[in-house]
Amino acid sequence: PTCEEDGRGALVVVEGLDRAGKSSQCEILARRLQEMGHQVRYVRFPDRSTPIGKLIDNYLRGQSQLDDHSIHLLFSANRWEAARSIQEDIANGVSVIVDRYSYSGAVYSAAKGNSNLSLQWAWQPEVGLPRPDLCLFLSISTEEAARRGGFGVERYENDTMQKRVRELFLSLIELPHNDEICVIDAGKSVGEVAGDILEPVLECMKNVDAIGPLRKLG
Ligand code: ADP
Numbered sequence: 201p202t203c204e205e206d207g208r209g210a211l212v213v214v215e216g217l218d219r220a221g222k223s224s225q226c227e228i229l230a231r232r233l234q235e236m237g238h239q240v241r242y243v244r245f246p247d248r249s250t251p252i253g254k255l256i257d258n259y260l261r262g263q264s265q266l267d268d269h270s271i272h273l274l275f276s277a278n279r280w281e282a283a284r285s286i287q288e289d290i291a292n293g294v295s296v297i298v299d300r301y302s303y304s305g306a307v308y309s310a311a312k313g314n315s316n317l318s319l320q321w322a323w324q325p326e327v328g329l330p331r332p333d334l335c336l337f338l339s340i341s342t343e344e345a346a347r348r349g350g351f352g353v354e355r356y357e358n359d360t361m362q363k364r365v366r367e368l369f370l371s372l373i374e375l376p377h378n379d380e381i382c383v384i385d386a387g388k389s390v391g392e393v394a395g396d397i398l399e400p401v402l403e404c405m406k407n408v409d410a411i412g413p414l415r416k417l418g
């Protein structure tokens with residue numbers, strides 16, 4: 201038996217810097233919610249399994265060079281190609297936990313040193329995508345994140361980029377329309393962070409029917 205038989209699912213996004221603990225927390229959260237009897241699907245962006253995702257994967261691994269605008273739009277297209285199935289799941293009472301979404305999309309592109317790509321320009325392709333009911337921002341300092349392991353070989357995994365990304369994330373969070381963002385201290389232990397996340401998620405899942413149908417990003 202599930203608790204959502206009559207209602208819709210919730211769209212919950214987890215955002216943050218590289219090594220903030222997003223993927224670990226998404227897995228724990230999805231498992232816990234399932235154990236509680238909820239229907240849950242875990243989605244991550246970029247989804248490297250699709251044709252568009254393969255182009256993104258090549259780019260991130262340094263196997264291809266792409267114009268900054270072009271790769272930016274591919275990241276967005278990778279969300280658009282998943283939008284319908286997310287909407288359908290939500291309508292059918294399945295909650296969808298998303299590992300990175302539009303905030304990463306806008307912030308990483310705008311953080312690139314030599315691109316003239318503004319945060320405002322970068323946000324535009326996201327307009328109209330399913331709007332998260334809750335966004336959990338796993339907040340961690342770049343120093344703390346660096347202690348969790350060295351940088352890998354992918355693009356964006358360097359100190360300058362991470363510092364710019366963090367600043368831009370924080371500036372997005374402060375925008376007045378972003379009241380659905382919940383800042384989580386991701387510097388705590390895995391178990392503590394999981395506990396801090398569960399509470400706002402359950403609260404959100406309880407309230408989605410009062411919110412009404414899934415909204416769109418503006
Ligand atoms: P992300 O998906 O945000 O890049 P991961 O969940 O992959 O982060 O975690 C990155 C690394 O940090 C992994 O080695 C993971 O085991 C470790 N880690 C995750 N959360 C914590 C935590 N709260 N404290 C210490 N290490 C953590």
Ligand code: 2DT
Pocket residue numbers: 245246260275276300301302304305306308309356
């Ligand atoms: P993972 O390590 O989480 O797979 O991220 N990125 C991600 C963007 O630049 N734009 C986007 O829209 C998204 C979703 C962040 C891979 C890298 O891709 C970046 C890190």
Ligand code: MG
Pocket residue numbers: 222223224
């Ligand atoms: Mg991850």
